[in-house]
Amino acid sequence: MVAKCRGIFGQRRVGHSGTLDPPATGVLLLGLGRATRLLRFLTDLPKSYEGEVVLGVATSTLDAEGEVTGRWDMTSVTLDQFRQAARGFVGPIDQVPPMVSAVKVGGRRLHELARAGVEVEREARRVVVHRLEVAATAEPGVVRVEVDCSSGTYVRTLAADLGAALGGGAHLRALRRTGIGSFGLSEARTVEALSPAFVLPPAEAMRDYSRVQVEDGLVGAIGHGRVLDRDELGVSGPGPWGLLDPDGTLLAVYEDVDGSRAKPAVVLAA
Numbered sequence: 001m002v003a004k005c006r007g008i009f010g011q012r013r014v015g016h017s018g019t020l021d022p023p024a025t026g027v028l029l030l031g032l033g034r035a036t037r038l039l040r041f042l043t044d045l046p047k048s049y050e051g052e053v054v055l056g057v058a059t060s061t062l063d064a065e066g067e068v069t070g071r072w073d074m075t076s077v078t079l080d081q082f083r084q085a086a087r088g089f090v091g092p093i094d095q096v097p098p099m100v101s102a103v104k105v106g107g108r109r110l111h112e113l114a115r116a117g118v119e120v121e122r123e124a125r126r127v128v129v130h131r132l133e134v135a136a137t138a139e140p141g142v143v144r145v146e147v148d149c150s151s152g153t154y155v156r157t158l159a160a161d162l163g164a165a166l167g168g169g170a171h172l173r174a175l176r177r178t179g180i181g182s183f184g185l186s187e188a189r190t191v192e193a194l195s196p197a198f199v200l201p202p203a204e205a206m207r208d209y210s211r212v213q214v215e216d217g218l219v220g221a222i223g224h225g226r227v228l229d230r231d232e233l234g235v236s237g238p239g240p241w242g243l244l245d246p247d248g249t250l251l252a253v254y255e256d257v258d259g260s261r262a263k264p265a266v267v268l269a270a
Helices: 033-042 079-087 110-115 155-165 216-223
Strands: 003-005 008-010 014-017 028-031 047-055 057-059 068-071 091-095 125-136 142-149 170-180 210-213 241-244 250-256 261-267
Touching: 028 033, 033 261, 047 155, 079 125, 079 142, 079 155, 091 155, 142 155, 155 170, 216 250, 216 261
Parallel strands: 057 170, 210 241
Antiparallel strands: 003 008, 014 028, 047 142, 047 170, 057 068, 091 125, 125 142, 241 250, 250 261
């Protein structure tokens, strides 16, 4: 999957794929070649998930892979009670990262400490749950959830906190990521099914951000990574901005400097 772009050879596309058979991780964005430098912007996009919350059992990893750390009789909890508790977790919330996360504390990732049997204090972080839908399953004590949330939200922590809010404990199972920004399962392909036909151009990677088509006279300056006036580029808002040439090819991604100028974060043009 190599394409010629402005006289240089390089991978041109950020695509995504996801396996659809449980227990799948779902949508995963993959960058090819030079376009991998755009992934830093995609990881900041909101995420969507689906999974199941198992009431009455807490685990060391907050999911089905961990050791059981507590049991409660929560058979009397109704779906309406679960739904009422879920409403309290919609919007901005403070969430403590799980020990099995990649968050660093004291220079070490939490999951490394967890494997060594060490548990440390973690500061709560502000995240946003945009949507939390609840549905019954055929299995008693298991509730299906669909979650739209900000980047950095841990759905397994959300499941555990829901269990605690209902007077007991819970863990998460069968988690699947169904979307990253506007990239969803409808466009996803399994790794085995990937082919050049499903390769997206770099400009599409930035489709969830502001994209601006610049005049031909600015292409050279952008390609050399010059700091430019925002008015000259025709950009507004907080950024970042994808800068396209007159043909719609992504030249670079620029970020704000001081409210009046913009600087390159990633330059793809020759």
